[in-house]
Amino acid sequence: xxxxxxxxxxxxxxxTSTVSKALNGYKDVSEKTRELVMGTAKxxxxxxxxxxxxxxxxxxxxxxxxxxxxxxxxxxxxxEVIVGATAAAEAVGNxxxxxxxxxxxxxxxxxxIRAKEVDGxxxxxxxxxxxxxxxxxxxxxxFVILGRRVSHPEASWIAPDNYxxxxxxxxxxxxxxxxxxxxxxxxxxxxxxxxxxxxxRDALVQAGIExxxxxxxxxxxxxxxxxxxxxxxxxxxxxxxAIFAFHDYVAIDAHQAIVERGLKxxxxxxxxxxxxxxxSAFTTPPITTVTQPLAEIGxxxxxxxxxxxxxxxxxxxxxxxxxxxxxxxxxxxxx
Amino acid sequence: xxxxxxxxxxxxxxxTSTVSKALNGYKDVSEKTRELVMGTAKxxxxxxxxxxxxxxxxxxxxxxxxxxxxxxxxxxxxxEVIVGATAAAEAVGNxxxxxxxxxxxxxxxxxxIRAKEVDGxxxxxxxxxxxxxxxxxxxxxxFVILGRRVSHPEASWIAPDNYxxxxxxxxxxxxxxxxxxxxxxxxxxxxxxxxxxxxxRDALVQAGIExxxxxxxxxxxxxxxxxxxxxxxxxxxxxxxAIFAFHDYVAIDAHQAIVERGLKxxxxxxxxxxxxxxxSAFTTPPITTVTQPLAEIGxxxxxxxxxxxxxxxxxxxxxxxxxxxxxxxxxxxxx
DNA sequence: TTGTAAGCGTTATCAT
DNA sequence: ATGATAACGCTTACAA
Numbered sequence: 001x002x003x004x005x006x007x008x009x010x011x012x013x014x015x016t017s018t019v020s021k022a023l024n025g026y027k028d029v030s031e032k033t034r035e036l037v038m039g040t041a042k043x044x045x046x047x048x049x050x051x052x053x054x055x056x057x058x059x060x061x062x063x064x065x066x067x068x069x070x071x072x073x074x075x076x077x078x079x080e081v082i083v084g085a086t087a088a089a090e091a092v093g094n095x096x097x098x099x100x101x102x103x104x105x106x107x108x109x110x111x112x113i114r115a116k117e118v119d120g121x122x123x124x125x126x127x128x129x130x131x132x133x134x135x136x137x138x139x140x141x142x143f144v145i146l147g148r149r150v151s152h153p154e155a156s157w158i159a160p161d162n163y164x165x166x167x168x169x170x171x172x173x174x175x176x177x178x179x180x181x182x183x184x185x186x187x188x189x190x191x192x193x194x195x196x197x198x199x200x201r202d203a204l205v206q207a208g209i210e211x212x213x214x215x216x217x218x219x220x221x222x223x224x225x226x227x228x229x230x231x232x233x234x235x236x237x238x239x240x241x242a243i244f245a246f247h248d249y250v251a252i253d254a255h256q257a258i259v260e261r262g263l264k265x266x267x268x269x270x271x272x273x274x275x276x277x278x279x280s281a282f283t284t285p286p287i288t289t290v291t292q293p294l295a296e297i298g299x300x301x302x303x304x305x306x307x308x309x310x311x312x313x314x315x316x317x318x319x320x321x322x323x324x325x326x327x328x329x330x331x332x333x334x335x
Numbered sequence: 336x337x338x339x340x341x342x343x344x345x346x347x348x349x350x351t352s353t354v355s356k357a358l359n360g361y362k363d364v365s366e367k368t369r370e371l372v373m374g375t376a377k378x379x380x381x382x383x384x385x386x387x388x389x390x391x392x393x394x395x396x397x398x399x400x401x402x403x404x405x406x407x408x409x410x411x412x413x414x415e416v417i418v419g420a421t422a423a424a425e426a427v428g429n430x431x432x433x434x435x436x437x438x439x440x441x442x443x444x445x446x447x448i449r450a451k452e453v454d455g456x457x458x459x460x461x462x463x464x465x466x467x468x469x470x471x472x473x474x475x476x477x478f479v480i481l482g483r484r485v486s487h488p489e490a491s492w493i494a495p496d497n498y499x500x501x502x503x504x505x506x507x508x509x510x511x512x513x514x515x516x517x518x519x520x521x522x523x524x525x526x527x528x529x530x531x532x533x534x535x536r537d538a539l540v541q542a543g544i545e546x547x548x549x550x551x552x553x554x555x556x557x558x559x560x561x562x563x564x565x566x567x568x569x570x571x572x573x574x575x576x577a578i579f580a581f582h583d584y585v586a587i588d589a590h591q592a593i594v595e596r597g598l599k600x601x602x603x604x605x606x607x608x609x610x611x612x613x614x615s616a617f618t619t620p621p622i623t624t625v626t627q628p629l630a631e632i633g634x635x636x637x638x639x640x641x642x643x644x645x646x647x648x649x650x651x652x653x654x655x656x657x658x659x660x661x662x663x664x665x666x667x668x669x670x
Numbered sequence: 671t672t673g674t675a676a677g678c679g680t681t682a683t684c685a686t
Numbered sequence: 687a688t689g690a691t692a693a694c695g696c697t698t699a700c701a702a
Contacts, residue, residue, distance in 0.1 A: 002449060002451070002679095003449075004678095004679055004680085005679065005680070005681095006679080014688080014689085015688065015689040015690070016679090016680080016681095016689090017681080017682080017683095017688075017689060017690075017691090018687080018688055018689070020680065020681060020682090021681090021682095021687095021688090024681080028687060028688085029687070029688085030687060030688090033687080033688085045445075045449070046449075047445070047446050047449035047450055048450065048679080048680075049390070049450065049451055049678085049679050049680070050389075050395075050450040050451060050452035051386060051389035051390040051393075051395065051451065051452070051678080051679075051680090052390050052678070052679030052680040052681090052694090053679080053680060053681080054385075054386035054389070054390075054680095054694095055384070055386040055387050055389075055390050055678085055679080055680075055693095055694045055695065055696090056679080056680045056681045056682085056693080056694050057680080057681070057694085058386075058694070060385075060386065062432070062452075073414075073418075075410045075411045075413070075414030075415065075613070076410045076411075078410070078414050079408075079410030079413050079414055080410065082413075082433070083408075083435070086433055086434075086435045087435065087436070090434075090435060090436055095432055095433065095434060095452075096432070096433045097397070097430055097431070097432050097433075098417070098421055098430065098431045098432075098433055099421075099425075099430060100418070100421045100422065100425060101422070101425055110380070110382070111382050114337060114338075114380070114381075114382035115382055115383065115384065115385040116337070116384055116385060116386065117385035117386070117397075117430075252617055259619070278410070279614050279617055282587055282614055282617050282618050283617055283618065283619065284594070284618065284619035337695095339694095339695055339696085340695070340696065340697095341695080341696095349672080349673090350672065350673045350674075351673095351695090351696080351697095352672080352673065352674075352675090352697075352698075353671080353672055353673070355696065355697060355698085356671095356672090356697090356698090359697080363671060363672085364671070364672085365671060365672090368671080368672085383695080383696075384694085384695050384696070386694080386695075386696090387678090387694070387695030387696040387697090388695080388696060388697080389678095389696095390677095390678045390679065390680090390694085390695080390696075391677080391678055391695080391696045391697050391698085392678085392696085392697070393678070
């Protein structure tokens with residue numbers, strides 16, 4: 001077996017409690033004893049057992065990250081968020097436990113929560129239903145929703161400012177002279193989609209342009225979905241001169257569709273994406289996008305969660321982070 | 336506090352051991368008792384405490400994934416591996432704990448191991464020194480090295496067949512008529528680099544082409560490194576007609592450098608990458624690459640590790656997975 | 671079939 | 687300043 005506190009205590013003829021205190025830096029231990037304990041701890045290669053600590057302290061110093069399966073396929077998104085989060089967590093001695101499908105059913109989620117194998121959860125889901133939020137509140141488990149706001153007033157969340165970002169994007173397109181702008185959307189609009197769409201609609205209305213339902217096409221959460229959506233738009237009699245893709249991967253799909261049709265970007269059709277994923281810079285031409293601070297969102301989600309772990313009775317924290325329009329060649333001004 | 340086994344036992348006037356046995360499906364429990372226990376467990380919303388189980392069973396059903404910081408920036412790589420691994424782990428009731436910087440120093444790694452907060456480790460490192468392998472063996476902790484082979488005979492690892500892949504790549508380029516082929520390398524060659532380079536050199540030698548040291552340029556593990564390396568190659572008096580980039584991100588950097596020089600791909604300079612990351616398909620033209628089965632590597636690493644967790648005295652498992660050449664427009668046959 | 675009791679390795683309370 | 691002891695929640699010989 002491994003070296004335990006008892007091994008140290010026996011060797012030093014001290015009680016385990018004194019050893020524990022010395023190890024944990026309590027002040028009611030003589031300097032001499034502390035040094036002795038620390039010394040033999042190092043000598044014996046002692047390191048505390050996580051399981052024993054967890055059980056005793058009712059805390060694990062671990063944070064659960066629960067991902068929607070589909071979000072994993074947006075690898076830039078996933079990776080950036082996780083890197084930011086892990087760094088922030090490790091900085092204060094916490095670690096991240098990854099869950100991908102566990103959140104599928106409320107039952108397995110409850111099991112996960114009650115097992116108390118982590119101190120709190122960050123949810124990276126496409127959509128968090130109120131019913132789940134209610135359950136989380138019921139369980140009194142600290143949690144933060146990452147990447148999208150939710151309407152439930154008691155939920156803590158951190159999300160990019162989708163409305164502002166999409167508004168800037170629309171202004172950019174309108175200034176470039178576009179009046180027929182296609183929009184790709186999702187069958188069931190979550191807040192992310194809704195906010196971006198609202199900005200699209202509001203910008204058009206404010207510019208005195210009528211909303212054309214034909215220009216709004218659905219995409220699914222699956223590969224090539226953006227490709228098909230773009231084709232639909234390009235097939236219109238009066239086809240759009242610009243396409244506002246739901247996010248960068250959809251924009252890349254659309255890019256491909258446009259190129260295949262033999263059309264020039266941005267001369268024939270301009271294209272803009274959203275999220276600022278690094279892939280959007282790799283296409284030719286690179287795609288205009290709205291960059292959200294993913295690593296910071298990951299980092300901040302941890303800080304928020306740690307606060308709630310320290311005191312879960314605090315009022316919910318809800319943060320909207322600013323985003324930045326990144327104009328690239330895919331939507332340069334028309335001459 | 337949460338619902339414990341004791342709550343069930345009290346309510347049912349049974350001993351905690353009987354309850355535990357019933358819960359864990361032991362056969363020496365009457366059918367009636369089992370149903371009773373299961374019923375009240377569900378009724379009270381009982382779920383076992385992970386910490387208590389872990390302490391008692393000396394097992395956590397968790398697997399540590401230790402990443403080199405730099406690898407995180409290859410987000411496609413990271414995401415695919417992790418998705419494959421997490422799915423495989425969750426399928427057998429295990430979860431993944433993510434460590435990014437913890438592996439930096441041997442000391443913090445030892446601390447991590449002795450804390451026993453996971454049952455075993457998968458290392459995703461650029462390079463695992465023999466000295467670390469020795470330490471891991473010393474600690475008798477189950478581990479698997481993912482993505483690269485190591486020379487230490489006692490280590491278990493799973494890696495793509497870099498030599499074969501690079502050989503196919505070279506044959507493809509040679510058949511296309513290239514004789515001056517640039518190669519981007521790393522300052523300190525790990526096995527991955529070495530294997531790809533060996534294939535490069537062997538293929539040239541076999542084709543009767545002399546190795547030109549000028550065509551071998553170093554890249555660092557940092558953004559735009561491939562860009563600078565490519566420029567160096569393009570600046571040669573007798574510049575290469577093809578570039579073999581160390582991996583896809585380097586290829587993308589090189590792509591940019593070539594385009595900026597006003598050169599055509601593949602007519603002036605062909606370019607090939609390695610790894611089969613999805614981004615390589617998004618450039619114009621898309622980049623020829625060698626696809627390695629990342630999700631399967633992730634999945635398989637878990638299966639291997641689970642075997643070692645079950646019995647760490649088994650002989651080391653060392654697996655080389657086949658890769659696949661994916662020819663794209665960036666290296667089409669010269670006319 | 672059920673129960674008793676010990677133990678996993680720590681920390682925290684309360685004496686001394 | 688140090689120590690005895692209980693407790694965290696569970697599993698598992700062993701006994702009944």
